[in-house]
Structure formats: structure tokens, C-alpha cells
Amino acid sequence: MAARRVPAATVAIDGQAAAGEGKAPRTERGRRTQQAILDAAAQEFGERGFHDASISGITRRAGVALGSFYTYFDSKDAVFRALVTHMSSQVRDHVAPGIRAAKDGIDGERAGLAGFLGFVRDHKEIYRIIDESEFVDPDSFRRHYATTAERIRQRLTAAAERGELRADVGEVHAWAIMGMNVFLGLRYGVWDADLPADDVAATAAAMLRRGLAVQPD
Amino acid sequence: MAARRVPAATVAIDGQAAAGEGKAPRTERGRRTQQAILDAAAQEFGERGFHDASISGITRRAGVALGSFYTYFDSKDAVFRALVTHMSSQVRDHVAPGIRAAKDGIDGERAGLAGFLGFVRDHKEIYRIIDESEFVDPDSFRRHYATTAERIRQRLTAAAERGELRADVGEVHAWAIMGMNVFLGLRYGVWDADLPADDVAATAAAMLRRGLAVQPD
Amino acid sequence: MAARRVPAATVAIDGQAAAGEGKAPRTERGRRTQQAILDAAAQEFGERGFHDASISGITRRAGVALGSFYTYFDSKDAVFRALVTHMSSQVRDHVAPGIRAAKDGIDGERAGLAGFLGFVRDHKEIYRIIDESEFVDPDSFRRHYATTAERIRQRLTAAAERGELRADVGEVHAWAIMGMNVFLGLRYGVWDADLPADDVAATAAAMLRRGLAVQPD
Amino acid sequence: MAARRVPAATVAIDGQAAAGEGKAPRTERGRRTQQAILDAAAQEFGERGFHDASISGITRRAGVALGSFYTYFDSKDAVFRALVTHMSSQVRDHVAPGIRAAKDGIDGERAGLAGFLGFVRDHKEIYRIIDESEFVDPDSFRRHYATTAERIRQRLTAAAERGELRADVGEVHAWAIMGMNVFLGLRYGVWDADLPADDVAATAAAMLRRGLAVQPD
DNA sequence: AATGAATGAGAGTTCATTCAT
DNA sequence: TATGAATGAACTCTCATTCAT
Numbered sequence: 001m002a003a004r005r006v007p008a009a010t011v012a013i014d015g016q017a018a019a020g021e022g023k024a025p026r027t028e029r030g031r032r033t034q035q036a037i038l039d040a041a042a043q044e045f046g047e048r049g050f051h052d053a054s055i056s057g058i059t060r061r062a063g064v065a066l067g068s069f070y071t072y073f074d075s076k077d078a079v080f081r082a083l084v085t086h087m088s089s090q091v092r093d094h095v096a097p098g099i100r101a102a103k104d105g106i107d108g109e110r111a112g113l114a115g116f117l118g119f120v121r122d123h124k125e126i127y128r129i130i131d132e133s134e135f136v137d138p139d140s141f142r143r144h145y146a147t148t149a150e151r152i153r154q155r156l157t158a159a160a161e162r163g164e165l166r167a168d169v170g171e172v173h174a175w176a177i178m179g180m181n182v183f184l185g186l187r188y189g190v191w192d193a194d195l196p197a198d199d200v201a202a203t204a205a206a207m208l209r210r211g212l213a214v215q216p217d
Numbered sequence: 218m219a220a221r222r223v224p225a226a227t228v229a230i231d232g233q234a235a236a237g238e239g240k241a242p243r244t245e246r247g248r249r250t251q252q253a254i255l256d257a258a259a260q261e262f263g264e265r266g267f268h269d270a271s272i273s274g275i276t277r278r279a280g281v282a283l284g285s286f287y288t289y290f291d292s293k294d295a296v297f298r299a300l301v302t303h304m305s306s307q308v309r310d311h312v313a314p315g316i317r318a319a320k321d322g323i324d325g326e327r328a329g330l331a332g333f334l335g336f337v338r339d340h341k342e343i344y345r346i347i348d349e350s351e352f353v354d355p356d357s358f359r360r361h362y363a364t365t366a367e368r369i370r371q372r373l374t375a376a377a378e379r380g381e382l383r384a385d386v387g388e389v390h391a392w393a394i395m396g397m398n399v400f401l402g403l404r405y406g407v408w409d410a411d412l413p414a415d416d417v418a419a420t421a422a423a424m425l426r427r428g429l430a431v432q433p434d
Numbered sequence: 435m436a437a438r439r440v441p442a443a444t445v446a447i448d449g450q451a452a453a454g455e456g457k458a459p460r461t462e463r464g465r466r467t468q469q470a471i472l473d474a475a476a477q478e479f480g481e482r483g484f485h486d487a488s489i490s491g492i493t494r495r496a497g498v499a500l501g502s503f504y505t506y507f508d509s510k511d512a513v514f515r516a517l518v519t520h521m522s523s524q525v526r527d528h529v530a531p532g533i534r535a536a537k538d539g540i541d542g543e544r545a546g547l548a549g550f551l552g553f554v555r556d557h558k559e560i561y562r563i564i565d566e567s568e569f570v571d572p573d574s575f576r577r578h579y580a581t582t583a584e585r586i587r588q589r590l591t592a593a594a595e596r597g598e599l600r601a602d603v604g605e606v607h608a609w610a611i612m613g614m615n616v617f618l619g620l621r622y623g624v625w626d627a628d629l630p631a632d633d634v635a636a637t638a639a640a641m642l643r644r645g646l647a648v649q650p651d
Numbered sequence: 652m653a654a655r656r657v658p659a660a661t662v663a664i665d666g667q668a669a670a671g672e673g674k675a676p677r678t679e680r681g682r683r684t685q686q687a688i689l690d691a692a693a694q695e696f697g698e699r700g701f702h703d704a705s706i707s708g709i710t711r712r713a714g715v716a717l718g719s720f721y722t723y724f725d726s727k728d729a730v731f732r733a734l735v736t737h738m739s740s741q742v743r744d745h746v747a748p749g750i751r752a753a754k755d756g757i758d759g760e761r762a763g764l765a766g767f768l769g770f771v772r773d774h775k776e777i778y779r780i781i782d783e784s785e786f787v788d789p790d791s792f793r794r795h796y797a798t799t800a801e802r803i804r805q806r807l808t809a810a811a812e813r814g815e816l817r818a819d820v821g822e823v824h825a826w827a828i829m830g831m832n833v834f835l836g837l838r839y840g841v842w843d844a845d846l847p848a849d850d851v852a853a854t855a856a857a858m859l860r861r862g863l864a865v866q867p868d
Numbered sequence: 869a870a871t872g873a874a875t876g877a878g879a880g881t882t883c884a885t886t887c888a889t
Numbered sequence: 890t891a892t893g894a895a896t897g898a899a900c901t902c903t904c905a906t907t908c909a910t
Contacts, residue, residue: 049352066873287883614830645863718904
């Protein structure tokens with residue numbers, strides 16, 4: 001069932017992003033409590049889903065009193081939003097290095113998918129939380145995928161400008177690639193890791209390379 | 218918010234499929250009431266989501282008394298399951314003709330995507346319901362996507378055997394295509410229909426055709 | 435678990451007693467339906483207790499439609515009352531012959547207890563129904579025990595007048611004997627038949643005989 | 652309708668016995684609330700019976716919010732069980748001193764009955780609650796009477812060993828005495844106190860003394 | 869800052885009873 | 890007479906949130 005604990009860094013409430021979500025703790029002790037609540041929330045939401053999760057479940061896991069929750073977050077929705085926001089950037093931070101190190105555009109997408117698969121295998125709860133945000137916090141959901149698609153599009157366009165890909169690559173391709181990644185992540189990351197992540201990524205990338213290559217047709 | 222009404226056929230509880238979900242009515246009058254409840258449930262779940270939906274909301278829409286709900290369904294979960302099952306087959310029934318009429322394998326996938334886009338534009342609530350089943354009724358969710366992917370794989374394999382596609386097409390490609398379809402459906406079907414469905418489908422299909430063609434490399 | 439079926443005679447709605455409880459059926463067919471409902475009610479109440487029992491459970495057992503229940507009884511309470519009344523007289527009818535055949539007063543009580551023990555072993559549901567009437571239909575409950583106690587008292591008094599028992603036997607002794615019988619019935623009839631009914635009755639009767647004998651002090 | 656208030660001690664949730672029934676309050680304020688709920692439950696169950704009693708009725712009497720009930724008890728059944736358990740021991744605690752102070756075995760039983768009669772006259776709701784447990788919580792019911800009978804048997808046996816009673820006293824006699832007590836309690840304690848408790852007890856004890864004496868036959 | 873008791877709106881579900889056929 | 894659909898009041902239980910300490 002993958003790692004139950006989310007590394008503190010994963011959900012760290014850093015300056016700006018936390019604005020409006022978590023309430024800024026004033027003391028060091030407060031900071032630790034808030035962090036404990038966030039980690040516990042990641043577990044609770046991941047295991048039980050948003051609606052079955054309970055504040056008391058979160059505080060129990062965190063080892064703090066029920067009332068303390070409201071010292072750091074305004075509501076159940078607020079923690080969830082904070083979680084989605086930070087997991088969203090976590091995924092990106094995790095795959096970014098691989099993409100940067102790639103030989104060319106398509107290899108970058110391959111690296112991105114490979115990294116994504118590896119990530120969700122270790123963080124199944126994150127996958128579920130982001131998915132569920134479609135129903136709990138549609139704005140975050142939309143922002144997450146809109147941003148992700150836009151980044152893919154930018155990379156595709158840049159590669160096209162470098163002459164690697166056909167000139168007509170655009171938003172449709174970006175969304176297609178993202179959907180591909182998400183569902184391969186579901187199938188080979190969350191459901192059943194019966195194929196090495198690199199093989200899945202290589203297969204998909206090969207299809208894309210031919211499909212988006214500048215040459216044929 | 219798209220069509221509010223689900224065509225009766227969509228949620229008709231037909232013989233076997235409904236087994237165990239809805240309780241079979243014994244009179245014609247009962248059949249109509251059950252259908253009314255199902256239609257109302259499709260609306261209610263589509264608009265408010267599973268958890269915010271209420272039985273009383275469903276019966277109010279259906280114009281029947283609260284208690285009548287339980288004459289035909291065992292629980293809130295049970296209607297939801299019945300709905301997912303039947304919508305799942307509805308989607309398939311809707312796109313099947315286009316796929317069968319296609320010139321070749323990839324053209325079939327193009328027709329499938331085009332049909333899917335058109336369908337979700339008219340039935341946004343169906344989209345949401347199937348998606349939410351991931352959290353409400355994981356079994357139905359899994360069955361729906363596993364079945365869909367398997368059909369795509371079979372079509373790809375058949376096309377490969379006809380010499381249209383590369384011999385190595387398989388499950389990974391099927392899941393990639395399905396994910397592509399789902400996310401293009403989300404972006405261009407549910408979110409914003411700012412591109413004709415046929416154009417989106419043509420763009421994606423072109424990429425697939427080159428990517429899966431037998432020739433290059 | 436003893437006999438599940440109550441012989442028709444057991445709960446037969448005879449003329450007067452039924453007045454006001456069951457509605458008099460006009461046809462022979464109706465009589466059979468009413469009887470079927472009563473038998474089914476005896477089972478249902480016996481197995482599940484008054485509150486967990488349901489009208490639909492009764493009609494299902496009886497093999498008739500839900501609505502038919504109200505053709506023959508006014509309410510759930512009404513069947514229950516009818517049942518208590520008739521079981522009450524059933525018990526009496528069952529033990530009466532033994533009492534009449536007894537050699538003397540105390541032997542009559544012995545025979546009564548022995549008969550009662552045998553009866554509850556075969557009709558555990560009856561035991562439960564009469565007991566539960568304390569909470570469902572206090573009037574029937576009170577009437578049942580008041581009548582039973584009064585009969586015992588009359589028998590004791592008669593025996594005293596015949597010189598068999600002390601002259602001071604009265605209501606207190608009657609209630610004491612009845613309580614004894616009921617609890618011995620619970621312990622050795624319903625709970626665990628680990629002692630022959632006759633032995634239990636003989637032991638209790640021996641105690642009574644000495645306790646109520648005219649001789650010593 | 653007898654005393655409305657149950658002395659705090661009666662329903663105090665003490666250490667072990669309460670394990671699993673009430674949830675241990677962590678503060679003094681919580682202890683008071685739990686006690687108030689228990690007292691209110693005793694009233695409510697006593698007056699209306701288990702099924703007609705409602706949680707909201709209990710909390711209304713207790714002067715707390717509906718939700719507070721669930722802070723201290725898991726369910727309606729749970730309070731009922733807690734109540735039965737503690738009332739059961741209350742009755743015992745109440746009659747024990749009289750029994751210990753008795754001159755001999757039979758006098759102990761006389762004192763026990765007299766004490767019991769006095770107790771049920773003041774606590775009619777307790778009588779009803781224990782009786783109703785036969786249908787609501789059969790385990791508690793069984794435990795209560797099995798324990799009570801066993802204690803009587805032990806006292807009888809001890810008296811027999813002291814030469815006061817016949818050697819063959821045993822379980823049957825114990826159950827007979829208990830049934831006697833319960834029904835005399837019902838008749839002269841709950842229904843109608845038309846005879847002094849001591850007279851009833853004396854009459855019953857005289858019968859027992861002769862019935863169980865070592866001498867005759 | 870931290871605790872945990874208190875609150876009460878709200879939901880799903882049951883089922884005796886009535887009604888239309 | 891028989892059927893079974895329809896009704897809706899009533900109930901238990903949950904839990905996010907507030908409050909007092």
C-alpha cells in the first residue's frame with residue numbers, strides 16, 4: 001500500500017502558497033503542530049477519502065486535541081485545499097529534474113511519465129487526493145490540470161521551435177499526453193505495478209515520438 | 218449545465234443488469250415510478266455530487282414521497298451503482314455505431330473519440346457520475362475502465378492483425394488512448410466546447426495514426 | 435428450538451374472544467386467510483419480538499399481500515392482543531385436564547407445573563409473547579396473570595376447605611406458586627431442559643406440600 | 652409512579668463494570684454530564700419503555716444537547732445495557748445487608764424478599780427496565796437472573812450444611828424462590844401495595860420454612 | 869496554544885398504515 | 890377479497906464547528 005507517511009517537506013506550508021489556507025503559526029511549537037496535522041490529514045484523506053475522513057480522525061492521528069485543528073485551519077475544506085495545492089507542486093517538483101535532463105522534447109515527456117509513475121507508486125494517497133479534488137474543490141482540480149497541460153504545451157512548442165516536432169503541436173496534444181499519463185499512472189502505478197515504470201514510459205514515448213515527429217506526412 | 222433529462226432508455230433497468238440493484242416493480246405503475254426515481258437520481262447526483270445529493274432531493278425531483286425511494290432501491294449507494302452501471306453501457310452504446318462504421322482501426326478510434334465528446338457535451342452529469350464512482354463505488358469504476366480499455370486493446374490488436382498497425386500494440390497503448398479520450402472529453406466536452414468535437418478527434422487521431430502506423434521505424 | 439408452527443387450533447379466533455380484535459371474515463376463504471395471518475404472526479412475534487417483527491414479515495410468512503393484513507386486523511397491536519388472549523387460554527386448556535385428574539390439591543399444582551413445563555418446551559414462542567405483553571399490551575398481561583393467580587387461589591382455598599391444606603392459604607400463596615411456575619418454566623422449559631419436567635414438578639410440589647400442609651404448626 | 656430520581660450511586664459508571672458501555676469522561680464536567688444522561692435514561696426507559704423511549708427524550712430530560720448523548724454512549728442499546736448492569740447490582744446491594752443480619756437461612760430469605768419489595772416500591776422503573784431486558788438485551792437478563800438464583804442456591808446449601816434445612820435443597824428450590832420473589836414483587840410492589848411488605852414476606856417465609864425444614868418427612 | 873466537552877442541523881432509513889386498482 | 894404501491898412521520902446516529910477552561 002505504499003508509504004503511509006508523507007515526508008514533512010511534501011506538505012510543508014511554505015510562505016505564499018499557504019496564504020489563506022493554513023493560519024500562520026507564531027511559534028516553533030505551533031509550526032510543528034500544524035505540520036503534524038497536515039501529515040495526518042494526508043493519511044486520513046488518502047485512506048478514507050474526503051467525506052469519510054473526519055477531523056477527529058485527523059487530530060487523533062496527529063496526536064493533538066480536536067480543538068487544535070481549528071487553531072491552524074479554518075475548515076475541513078481548507079486543509080484539503082492546502083493539501084491539493086502542495087501535492088500538486090510536489091508532483092511537479094519530483095518530475096522536473098528528469099525532464100530537464102532529457103536529450104530532447106519527447107525524451108522529456110518520457111522522463112516525465114517515468115517519474116510520475118514512480119511517484120504515484122510511492123504516494124498512492126496523493127493520487128487519490130488530487131483526483132478527488134474534482135468533487136471537493138473543483139478550482140484546485142482545474143488549476144492543477146490546467147497548469148500541468150499548459151507546461152506540457154510549452155515544452156511541445158519549444159521542441160517544435162527547435163525543429164524536433166511538427167509545427168502544429170498545441171493544446172490538444174498537451175491534454176492528450178496528460179490524460180495518457182494520468183491513466184497510465186492509474187493502471188500501472190496505483191492499480192498494479194505489473195510492468196516496470198520505464199517500460200511503460202518507453203512504449204508511450206515511442207508512440208508519441210512517431211506521432212509527433214516532424215518527418216512523416 | 219447541459220441536458221437535465223436522461224433519456225428513459227439510459228437508465229432503464231433491464232433484466233439482468235439491474236439484478237441486485239433496483240427491486241423489480243410488479244406493476245406498470247411501479248415501473249414508471251422506479252424510472253422517475255432513476256431519472257431524478259441522475260439529475261441530483263450530476264448536479265450536486267454523491268455526498269451533497271440527498272434522497273429527499275431525489276424524491277422531490279421525482280415527485281414521489283420519500284418512502285417510495287426505498288420501495289425501489291435499497292440505499293443511496295444502490296441507486297448510484299445502478300446509475301453507473303447503466304451509464305457505462307450507455308456511453309458504449311452511443312459510440313459503438315460510429316466505431317463500427319469506420320474505415321479502418323484508427324478511424325474507429327477517431328470516431329469513438331468524436332462520439333464520446335459529443336456524448337459528454339450532452340450528458341455532463343454522466344461524466345461526473347462515472348468519475349465520482351472512483352470514490353463511491355470503486356468496483357464499478359474499475360470495471361468500467363477495465364472493460365473500456367480491454368475493448369480498445371482488442372480493436373487495436375485486430376487492426377494489427379489486419380496489417381494496419383504495428384504488431385506491438387497492446388494494453389499500454391489502449392490505456393494511453395483511453396486516458397487521452399477521457400481528458401480531451403473533460404477539456405473539450407465538459408469544461409469548454411471551444412473547439413469542434415470533430416477537430417479535436419481528428420487531431421488526436423492523426424497523432425495516433427502516425428504513432429501506431431506499421432511503416433516508420 | 436421447538437415447534438415453529440402453531441397448530442391452527444392454538445390461535446383460532448373463536449367467537450367471543452375475537453370480538454374487537456380480529457375482524458370477522460365473511461367467507462370461508464376469508465377465514466383461512468385470517469388464520470394464516472395469525473399463525474404467521476405467532477411465528478414472527480415469537481422469533482423476532484414485538485418491535486422487530488413487521489407486518490410485512492407476517493404477511494410474507496402467511497403468503498398473502500401486505501394490504502390483506504388490514505382486512506383482518508386493525509393494527510399491529512391488535513394481532514398481538516388477539517395472540518396473547520388466545521395463547522393465554524391455550525396454556526390453561528393444556529394444563530387443565532392434568533389438574534382435574536389429580537389426587538389432591540397439591541398434586542393438582544404438581545400436575546399443573548409439569549403440564550406447563552411440557553407446554554413451554556414445545557411452544558417457546560408463546561412464552562415469549564406472553565412475557566412481552568407486559569410492555570406491549572399491559573392490560574392483557576395483567577389480565578393473564580391476575581386470572582391465573584385467582585384460579586390457583588380458588589384451588590388452594592377449595593383444598594383447604596377439604597381439610598387438605600392450612601386454612602390461611604390465600605392470594606400471597608397463589609402468587610408465590612405462580613411466580614415459581616413461571617421461573618421454573620423459564621429455567622427448565624425455555625432455557626435448558628436439563629432436568630425431566632416431572633422431576634422439577636415433583637421437587638417443587640414436595641416443598642409446597644410440606645409448606646402448606648395442615649399439620650405442622 | 653415512584654421515585655423519579657435514581658441515586659447517583661445507582662448508575663455510577665465505576666471502573667470495570669462500565670468497560671465498553673459508557674465512554675469514560677476525561678473531565679469533572681464530563682462526569683457530571685454523563686451522570687445526568689444516565690439518570691435521565693433511567694427515567695425515560697422506566698416511563699416509556701425501551702422502544703418508545705427516544706434519545707432526544709433522554710437528552711431533553713438531562714438538559715443537554717442531542718449530540719452530547721453520543722459523547723458518552725455508543726447507542727441506545729449501550730445506555731440500556733449500562734443501566735441494567737448497574738440496577739442489577741443495585742438491587743443486590745440493597746437487599747444484602749438485611750440478608751446478612753438474619754437469624755438463620757430462611758429468615759435471610761424473608762429479609763431478602765422484604766427488602767426487595769421495599770426496593771421495587773421505590774424504584775418501579777428499575778423493575779421494568781430489568782424485565783424488559785429480556786427482549787432488549789437477553790444476555791444481561793440471563794446474567795441477572797442466573798446470578799441471583801445462584802446466590803440463593805448457595806445460601807440454601809450453606810443453611811443445609813448448618814443443619815437448618817433439608818439436605819436436598821438445590822437449584823430448583825433456588826429458582827422457585829426467585830420466581831416467587833419476582834412475582835410477589837410485581838403484585839405487591841409494583842401493582843398494588845395493599846399489603847405491608849413485611850406481612851407478604853412473613854407469609855412466604857413461613858411457607859418456605861415448613862417446606863424446606865429438615866424435620867418432617 | 870491546547871484541550872475536549874457541547875452543540876444541533878441534517879442525513880439515511882424503517883415501517884405501520886392508507887389508497888388505488 | 891386481494892394486491893402492492895404510496896405515504897410521511899419518526900428515529901437513530903454523525904460530525905463539522907464553537908465554546909469554556
